[in-house]
Amino acid sequence: MLHLKTIASREIKLGFRNPWAYSFMALFALFSLALLLIQSQAGLTGYTSTTGTMINLILYLLPLMTLLLGSFSLTSEKEEGGWRLLSSFSLRTRAYIWGKYAGLAVVLTVIVAFGFGLSGIAGAAFGRGFSLQAFGLFLLFSVLIILQFLGLSALLGALCRNRWQALTYGVGIWFFLILGWPTILIAVLGFLPYLWIKPALVALIFMNPAELNRLFLIVKMGGGSILGPEYYQWVKWIQQPLGSLIFAGVLVLWIVIYVEAASGLWERGRRRGQEAA
Amino acid sequence: MQGLPPLRRALRLRELVNIKIRATPHRPFKRAIMAGTLALLCCAGMVAPGPHAARAAPDAIPLQPLIDAASPGQTLVLSGDRVYAGPAVVSEPITISSDGEAVVTNGSDRPALTLAADGIVIRGIAVQDGQKDPKKPAILVQSDGNRLERLRIKSQGGGIFLRQANDNLILDSRIEGAHPENPDEPYSRRGNGIDLLASARNVIEGNTIVHVHDGVYAESSNETRVRGNVATDSRYGYHFMFSAGSELTDNVGEGNVTGGMVMAVEGAVVKGNRFEKQTENVNSQGILLFDVHRSDISGNRVVGNRVGLYVERSTDNKLAGNEIVRNFIGMQMIQSDGNRLQGSLFAANVNQAQSTDSKDNVLEGNYWDDFEALDADGDGRSDLSYEIDPFFLRLTEDIEAFQVFFQSPGLPFLAQMFRADTANWLRDSSPLLEPPLESPETGDAASGRRTWLPGVLLLLAALTILYRWGYKKS
Numbered sequence: 001m002l003h004l005k006t007i008a009s010r011e012i013k014l015g016f017r018n019p020w021a022y023s024f025m026a027l028f029a030l031f032s033l034a035l036l037l038i039q040s041q042a043g044l045t046g047y048t049s050t051t052g053t054m055i056n057l058i059l060y061l062l063p064l065m066t067l068l069l070g071s072f073s074l075t076s077e078k079e080e081g082g083w084r085l086l087s088s089f090s091l092r093t094r095a096y097i098w099g100k101y102a103g104l105a106v107v108l109t110v111i112v113a114f115g116f117g118l119s120g121i122a123g124a125a126f127g128r129g130f131s132l133q134a135f136g137l138f139l140l141f142s143v144l145i146i147l148q149f150l151g152l153s154a155l156l157g158a159l160c161r162n163r164w165q166a167l168t169y170g171v172g173i174w175f176f177l178i179l180g181w182p183t184i185l186i187a188v189l190g191f192l193p194y195l196w197i198k199p200a201l202v203a204l205i206f207m208n209p210a211e212l213n214r215l216f217l218i219v220k221m222g223g224g225s226i227l228g229p230e231y232y233q234w235v236k237w238i239q240q241p242l243g244s245l246i247f248a249g250v251l252v253l254w255i256v257i258y259v260e261a262a263s264g265l266w267e268r269g270r271r272r273g274q275e276a277a
Numbered sequence: 278m279q280g281l282p283p284l285r286r287a288l289r290l291r292e293l294v295n296i297k298i299r300a301t302p303h304r305p306f307k308r309a310i311m312a313g314t315l316a317l318l319c320c321a322g323m324v325a326p327g328p329h330a331a332r333a334a335p336d337a338i339p340l341q342p343l344i345d346a347a348s349p350g351q352t353l354v355l356s357g358d359r360v361y362a363g364p365a366v367v368s369e370p371i372t373i374s375s376d377g378e379a380v381v382t383n384g385s386d387r388p389a390l391t392l393a394a395d396g397i398v399i400r401g402i403a404v405q406d407g408q409k410d411p412k413k414p415a416i417l418v419q420s421d422g423n424r425l426e427r428l429r430i431k432s433q434g435g436g437i438f439l440r441q442a443n444d445n446l447i448l449d450s451r452i453e454g455a456h457p458e459n460p461d462e463p464y465s466r467r468g469n470g471i472d473l474l475a476s477a478r479n480v481i482e483g484n485t486i487v488h489v490h491d492g493v494y495a496e497s498s499n500e501t502r503v504r505g506n507v508a509t510d511s512r513y514g515y516h517f518m519f520s521a522g523s524e525l526t527d528n529v530g531e532g533n534v535t536g537g538m539v540m541a542v543e544g545a546v547v548k549g550n551r552f553e554k555q556t557e558n559v560n561s562q563g564i565l566l567f568d569v570h571r572s573d574i575s576g577n578r579v580v581g582n583r584v585g586l587y588v589e590r591s592t593d594n595k596l597a598g599n600e601i602v603r604n605f606i607g608m609q610m611i612q613s614d615g616n617r618l619q620g621s622l623f624a625a626n627v628n629q630a631q632s633t634d635s636k637d638n639v640l641e642g643n644y645w646d647d648f649e650a651l652d653a654d655g656d657g658r659s660d661l662s663y664e665i666d667p668f669f670l671r672l673t674e675d676i677e678a679f680q681v682f683f684q685s686p687g688l689p690f691l692a693q694m695f696r697a698d699t700a701n702w703l704r705d706s707s708p709l710l711e712p713p714l715e716s717p718e719t720g721d722a723a724s725g726r727r728t729w730l731p732g733v734l735l736l737l738a739a740l741t742i743l744y745r746w747g748y749k750k751s
Contacts, residue, residue: 009746016747046581048603049647052627052684059686106742114739120732129728136731182682183691186672198678205681215681222556223627225583226605228673228680229559 003095004102011073011103020072021107024065028115031057036123036130047223051134055217058142059210062112064174066149067156070104071166074157074262093270097263101154108146112139134221141217144251148209151258158262158269177208198230209254216247337362337382347371355379355402363389363404370396378403378429386410388417392442397423406432411468411490414438418445418476425450435468436489439476439498447471447481454488457510464490464512464534473498473520481506491516492530495523503528513538514552517545525550534558536582538565545572555582556605562587563604569594579604585626588613600714601626605683609670610635610703618643618705622714627684631670632703640705644712652710663705668692 015021035057077083086096116139123129130138156173160166176184185204189197205211216238218224224235237243340361347353349369355361357377364387367373380403383389389404397420406415414435416425421443428450430436436452439445452470456462470486473479473495480502486492492508493515495501500522507529508514514530516538517523523542527549530536536552539545552563563579566572569591578600579585585604586596589611599621601607607626610616612634619639623629624646642658650659669688673680682688 012742012746016743046603047605047627048625049627050625056684056686106746110739110742113735114743117732117734117736117739120728120735122732124726124729124732127726129726132727132731135728139735179687179690182685182687183694186679186682186691189676194676197676201678201681211681211685214685223605225556225559225561226627226680226683227559228677230678230680232559 007099008103015107067170070153071157154262372398408434457488658707
């Protein structure tokens with residue numbers, strides 16, 4: 001636990017020395033401010049065009065940011081020899097990976113908190129802010145997106161050899177999960193028998209944290225009925241407090257699976273490295 | 278009373294009608310039978326305690342004899358602090374009113390009140406009907422030219438049913454279904470508030486209808502006038518079927534499955550209504566037009582519904598000056614031709630409009646708040662037209678499960694790739710640069726200022742962490 005904490009605080013320090021962190025922070029703050037100023041409706045609760053646009057902004061920007069910062073942090077340790085040095089200590093791989101995960105989670109949350117803090121103040125100053133409920137839900141939604149994609153980025157970092165590779169794969173994954181997702185699913189699911197489409201679609205949604213979080217947020221904002229009669233039971237189920245609990249469970253499971261897989265891979269690499277040496 | 282000589286009968290009537298009526302049943306044994314029946318009913322109510330069973334107090338006064346005693350044109354004044362027992366049939370044109378609010382209860386399976394003569398007036402009484410069959414009303418009107426005013430009806434079954442009854446007035450009444458505290462009560466177990474069948478030219482005005490099946494349901498009832506009513510927490514607020522020349526003006530609907538539903542109607546007028554918060558159900562709409570022709574739908578406000586305005590298989594309608602705000606989907610138009618949509622405001626809808634298989638519709642001079650207009654000649658109208666993409670509607674037509682992609686960030690990307698021929702799209706040829714209506718609901722500015730403190734706290738926390746663990750040397 002002490003190791004984990006040490007690695008995490010080292011990660012935070014490294015994270016804030018990384019110029020990428022600041023460029024993403026500026027980007028996120030700038031975009032959320034711009035959106036706030038463009039919209040004419042203030043303080044509306046529920047699922048409206050404004051909240052819909054904000055959801056999209058978060059979905060475009062945060063997963064990419066998280067995937068890149070997360071995987072770069074791991075691959076740079078390989079490239080710059082940080083891990084070689086650390087692995088000569090009696091440091092367990094799991095503590096190392098989870099420590100990095102925790103540290104990065106703090107860095108990214110600070111970036112998002114900075115952006116939201118700024119737009120919260122500016123929104124209030126111009127009288128164009130979100131309602132308190134929407135503001136809180138967006139913050140939660142952003143943090144959940146970060147935590148999940150950070151799990152994915154840990155695995156990506158463990159798999160890639162260097163930052164270039166991580167960048168290529170990261171952008172690829174982002175494109176697949178965010179931009180190409182409906183296209184690919186509609187194309188593939190069209191081949192399935194009609195009755196299989198919905199179960200397959202639901203199963204696949206659980207594979208994509210962006211979609212899972214988006215739908216959860218829409219339902220929590222009261223927009224569940226837009227998903228149509230096919231998802232009636234789902235929506236009812238998510239609306240209950242138990243729904244949130246199960247959703248949280250799925251989230252934790254997702255993160256644990258990805259980070260553990262990353263640490264397993266990393267550990268294998270460590271052993272092989274020792275054998276080679 | 279029939280057995281009494283004419284003079285005494287008249288005297289007795291005076292006593293009954295003009296002076297306050299007190300329970301004065303003239304035959305002790307009849308009274309005993311009545312009391313026994315009521316007691317039995319009460320027991321039945323206890324065995325199967327429907328929360329809305331008629332609360333027929335043992336001392337409830339039977340209403341029928343009082344009605345029978347009144348002769349045409351007379352006024353029967355019921356005492357405001359007494360309970361009267363239905364069912365009763367009114368077969369003479371009399372007026373029944375109350376000096377306070379008399380309560381009429383009913384434990385039978387017949388309507389509490391049946392209006393069988395023309396020109397009856399019923400005013401200011403409360404009806405508590407214990408029937409559980411949604412098909413059975415508390416008040417049944419089978420005659421013409423009656424006036425029902427300031428009634429308060431509570432019923433698990435139906436409220437007021439009109440059957441081949443023309444030219445009646447239903448005014449300023451309140452109809453409430455049983456268990457309004459339970460929003461999940463199935464609609465199949467609720468009756469309609471006001472239900473018209475084959476009844477023409479009736480006026481329904483200023484009523485409040487809560488927690489029923491359909492607030493007002495008019496079937497094959499031409500020229501029904503529905504004005505200034507409020508319907509909430511029901512299936513459909515106002516529902517017209519096969520009723521030509523119907524009028525729905527200045528009504529309010531909130532939290533229903535659908536606010537105003539007009540089906541298979543010619544020449545309807547739907548004006549100045551306000552339908553809000555119809556989002557809970559997967560089939561919710563503000564206004565639904567199906568198979569509607571040559572009708573006038575203008576000046577309505579549909580705010581915060583799942584679909585604001587839904588138009589299917591409807592032709593040659595005029596839709597003008599409607600305010601369509603903050604719905605998930607502003608307007609859906611399917612297989613509808615030759616309609617005219619103008620001067621309407623579309624703002625803050627998650628998706629402004631969707632349309633397929635509709636041609637020859639004219640859209641002009643509407644305001645779309647997501648549109649970047651370009652006005653070179655300065656006439657206040659954009660030279661670029663606003664195009665409505667049919668992609669999502671087509672996608673979900675065949676496979677409804679794809680509805681889950683609604684506003685998915687990747688969808689515009691896909692829609693863009695299929696954007697080949699826009700010739701058949703629904704389009705606004707001259708969108709307005711400024712909203713045509715006064716206030717496009719700007720929201721609550723005060724609530725927009727509440728993020729001040731959380732914003733400051735978040736920023737401070739972020740900067741503190743940045744400084745303490747990121748910048749400062751440990």
